[in-house]
Amino acid sequence: MDQSRAHRIVVVGAGYVGLTTGACLASLGHHVVCCDVDAGKVAQLSRGQVRIHEPGLPELVREGIRVGRLSFTRCAASVVPTADEIFLCVPTPMAPDGGANLAAVESVIRQIRAALPAGCVLVTKSTVPVGTTARLAELVGRGDVAVVSNPEFLREGLAVQDFLHPDRIVLGSDDPDAAYRVAELYTDLDAPTLVTDAASAEMVKYAANCFLATKLSYVNDVAELCEQVGADVAGITEYLAHDRRITPSFLRPGPGWGGSCLPKDTAALLRTAEVVGVDLPLVRAAIDANHRHQRRMAAKVVAACGGSLAGTRLGLLGLTFKAGTDDLRDSPALAVARLLAEQGAELVGYDPALRGDEPELAHLVTLVDDAYHAAKGTAALVLLTDWPEFRDLDWSRVAELAARPVVVDTRNHLDPAALRRAGLDWHGTGRPSRVR
Incomplete structure (x- = not known):
């Protein structure tokens, strides 16, 4: 310059x-x-x-x-x-x-x-x-x-x-x-x-984030329906992404949305609308759906473990709200972890971005220094954040370390065939259990 x-x-x-x-x-x-x-x-x-x-x-x-x-x-x-x-x-x-x-x-x-x-x-x-x-x-x-x-x-x-x-x-x-x-x-x-004018510039950030939150809740709704009717959400979102009106971003199902922006911005827009007497039922429904999907992910883990988590050791892969950051603010991974802990599970977790001194983890998750320690002696391994390195784990080693060969992949991040070859029972989100 x-x-x-x-x-x-x-x-x-x-x-x-x-x-x-x-x-x-x-x-x-x-x-x-x-x-x-x-x-x-x-x-x-x-x-x-x-x-x-x-x-x-x-x-x-x-x-x-x-x-x-x-x-x-x-x-x-x-x-x-x-x-x-x-x-x-x-x-x-x-x-x-x-x-x-x-x-x-x-x-x-x-x-x-x-x-x-x-x-x-x-x-x-x-x-x-x-x-x-x-x-x-x-x-x-x-x-x-x-x-x-x-x-x-x-x-x-x-x-x-x-x-x-x-x-x-x-x-x-x-x-x-x-x-x-x-x-x-x-x-x-x-x-x-x-x-533009000041009010419009202030509004655009909220409008954008609330749209993205709604899109995420929608794809999670579709994933839930796919599980009930035997459809594969991965194929459906791929086909949707070819539509130029929709675009492929924010079309991946998961354990819910979170982070430093979407939860507070959706709530803030609802509050702004309430003050001036306007209802935003679609934004409100997106928030409600997000909480419901977090509960649904916890229920999937319970079902995969035979119906009860009392005294059960679970391994968690990923705790930050998304890969590529060390941010735990309103992390859906932690929201699901809290639901699992409330049902009596002992939680051991690994996240490559965390140091172990994060106050959000205190009395909730025991942080370990690699994914294999997180898998040791577990009734199920639960993937909550889609860090790329998790795809490259030695899944045969994971199967040997785990007490039960169960992996709940809340983000459809892993290769189901690779896990099956290692002798692991893979449970995805909105996908048939025997998906190729």
């Missing part, structure tokens, strides 16, 4: 979205300071140490530090006065009423508003409800500071790729000049830039 076009950017929040945003903007030639309240995290990142499991991100962080375009600090107010744009990338977790909790966003605004330089632009990357851009403008209370909504569409495990090769860049503001100014940050990216 021509350095005359480089912007000075402050990113508030060095979590998953903030760190990816900061590192990628620095890689595009901008000068970025990432701020976070966690002193330990700031110290680690300043040394180029990234604990987030995200391909390509550690390399971008280290390169940004090396060339002097990326740095980290605790105090946002100290660096804001020199910024052209300030990106808000702080958590917006689910509130008790299902809506988004904006406490962190509003707290940041109160801390930095007096330090904002005239003419700067405040950019919301955090997923926030419709009306938040206007609310933040009121909190700032200054006509010389514009607010722009710039929602992120990052998939965990592919975040760097998604940032640098996006499907679209969405910008929304009641000040179009400010939106186009933020668009300049992405000039070197080959993607359509869509500029």
